Amino acid sequence: MSTFRSSYREATTPTGASAAAGPVNFSASLDRQSVSMDTLNRQMHRGRAVRVRQALFPETVGAEAEQMAGLETLTRGRRRLPTSVQQLAEPAQILRTAVVNLINYQEDADVALHAAAELARLLGSSDPVTCQRAASLTLQLSKKQACRLAFAVQVDLIEALLIVVQTAQSVEALRFAVGALCHICQAEQGCATVYQCGRVRAVPELLRLLGSTDVRTRNYALTCLHHLLVHLEEARNEARMASGAQVLSELLLSIVSTSWQQASVSSPPPPMSPPLSAASTGSGSEAQQQQKLMAVCIDSLQLLAFANQESKLVLLSCGAVDQLVNLLLTSRYEKLLFSTSRLLKVLSVEPSCKSAILAAGGITALGRHLKSTGSERLVMNALWTIRNLSD
16 A cells, blocks of 8 residues: 555656646646637637628728738638638629619719709809809709709709700800700600790700701700600690601701711612621711711601601601612611611601602612611511502
8 A cells, every 4th residue: 555655646746847847737728728719719800800891892901901811711621612701702892882873873863952943043143154154064963863863853943944045145055054954854754844844845945956056056956855755745746836847857958968978978888788787887986976866866757757647748848758768778877777767667658758768769778678687676667668668
């Protein structure tokens, strides 16, 4: 027994260096391990926060992201698969952009709503400079969707713009006012408000401005009138009563003549032309802008001529039928060709117009586009027109 006790004391009693170091402190060792684990956990949480912030707001994360890049390996497997944060980074950016756009949209709408009354007051100022500046600001605001939707229900503002259109003393003020109305009329509610304004009738004023010597004012007026004709049957009836078909026909002939002079077109393109494209002639060229304007004018004429014999006869008497057939032979701009074929389809049900189309070579012009692979709607309208002409 004594031998066992002595052996136990030797085994449990520290000797040499161990004795000099003193008894082992197990609690201190556990505390050090706990501190290191807490530090590691804090670093992991901090690294996760940095990566999430980097995914949502990358512009706010700089060198801190590089310092935390080493911790990324702790959350990835051996096969180096993308982390959950990395997979959600792109959708998070899309969501962030959408939220920012919504905030900006609401801010634009609020600004326009509060500014409408003041702009209406300034537009009625007797000072031409103040009126011009107010019209310019209204135009700039109306180019934003939120602002023009807010303006679309502001009767006082729209009435003030129409009064400026009617009584403007400068070309710039007139252009700004018509441009603002043009943008406001992009919304159907805006068209209704502009048309229902009782103090100044919009349709006759816009028809008057189609003869303006300022090209931009004329283009704004034509586009605004087109918006009204598309959305409102009442506007179409009023335009017919105000000789709208004749005014638009004369404008079309003028634009066609100017366009051909600028392009120096002397002969039609070869029968097998390249596939049609909306940008066949160069979207930024002056000729392309002229063709876009012609497409809007022809579509406006189609809206007036549809189910109205008087408008069809006006087009015939103005010589527009020959020009429409010539456009089918010379143009490669798809929207213009589509608008032209649709107007010819409407005219082809009128016996006198049918004869004029046939005499101008309409069958040949329409047949050129039956094999077009670039526009199915153009082919369908050409077929309908040929079918009407064959009766």
